[in-house]
Amino acid sequence: MRTFICLLSALCLTAPAALAQSNFKPGYILPPTGDTLRGEVDYRSEQRNRKLCRFRPASSGTVTEYQPNQLQGFGYSGGTSYQSRELPGAPAEKVFLQVLALGNASLYRTVQADDREVYYAGRETTGPLQLLVQRDTTMMVYSKAVGREINTLERSYPFRSKLAMLMADCPKVQASIVNMELKEQRLLKLFSEYNACAGGSAPQYVVAERRTKINFLVLGGIYQSKLTMRYDFSDTELKAARSSIFGGGLIVHPSFFHHKLSAALEALYVKQTYEKTYQGLVTSGLLTGQMVPRYAVVNLTSIRLPLLMRYTILQGGVRPYIQAGAVVSFQTQGDARLETEIPRFGTDRREFSVRTTFFGGLLGAGISIPTGSVGSMQLEARAELYDGTSESVETLSGVRGISLLAGYTFGK
Known part of the structure; x- marks a missing residue:
């Protein structure tokens, strides 16, 4: 076991140095005004991408770092794309959110510093965002089977009412929202169905469904x-x-x-x-x-x-x-x-x-x-x-x- 701990420590010392290295891939940035600029974007973790975009016009070009208030968004060619959006709550904070679905209703995802995934939804691509929340609470309840109080997990779904209001103009999807769980694949299916139902002038897009x-x-x-x-x-x-x-x-x-x-x-x-x-x-x-x-x-x-x-x-x-x-x-x-x-x-x-x-x-x-x-x-x-x-x-x-x-x- 002592040898295993030494090997594990060596890996831990190696990882930070490797993480510091750049990993540029073909991509683009969207400046506040003007056309899309294509080049290479540093491919990093979700936690880092939410705060900073590193871009260079070519492999031999100078690297420029952009914060969320300096771009409309960025992305990787044929892959993940991000938009700069202001998060709900105070103080106001702008971050790069991964785009999951765009349309009359849009869906975004980010990964916070504690590695926890968070989802946001809003009207089209400019409307204010709402945090989608699902809570698990431990409660003491009396169990007739054992004759005493026991700990049980109680789950609440505040995000369902938010989605119901966001998609109120399409009764077809309301039945799905009633039993919805805060899971990415189910959310993607719901937003795809709603945007097809609601139509509108907003461009419709949904990230490709993951396959085995x-x-x-x-x-x-x-x-x-x-x-x-x-x-x-x-x-x-x-x-x-x-x-x-x-x-x-x-x-x-x-x-x-x-x-x-x-x-x-x-x-x-x-x-x-x-x-x-x-x-x-x-x-x-x-x-x-x-x-x-x-x-x-x-x-x-x-x-x-x-x-x-x-x-x-x-x-x-x-x-x-x-x-x-x-x-x-x-x-x-x-x-x-x-x-x-x-x-x-x-x-x-x-x-x-x-x-x-x-x-x-x-x-x-x-x-x-x-x-x-x-x-x-x-x-x-x-x-x-x-x-x-x-x-x-x-x-x-x-x-x-x-x-x-x-x-x-x-x-x-």
């Missing part, structure tokens, strides 16, 4: 682990030397997931040999109470199948992430033995059977760096813990391992 994406992943790195052998009522820790670990997998971005969540299924090959020579205490027989030389060795060759959920903390040029999940390990080869040197009698050799399948959990943290439309590189530190390795759980305990992996994901 599947990307292929290759991984490789170093792995080290340890386990515990119990014999004669004493525990001995066996440590394996560093070895290679490699494999591949699939990363799935379901359309119904939050856009920062994804799932991964991997297949990894690893071979470990645990061995140790030590002095062991004899607890039975003629040599009871004596210390004798012992040699323990365990060989494990396995195919491991992690099923993981990943949360990407930031979006932009560098994307830190954390992930966790379950692992099934299939042993393609496994054996364990303990040799004890008994004075005047030679060597006593004991063999232990190794389970062909065992289960565990995994926790990882890393950074992903996009490399354009081709894919993205990643660097990750992982910690793993497995259940009993031998048929008799009292003989061999679970494996505890750490790894440092580099990988590449193909596709955007």
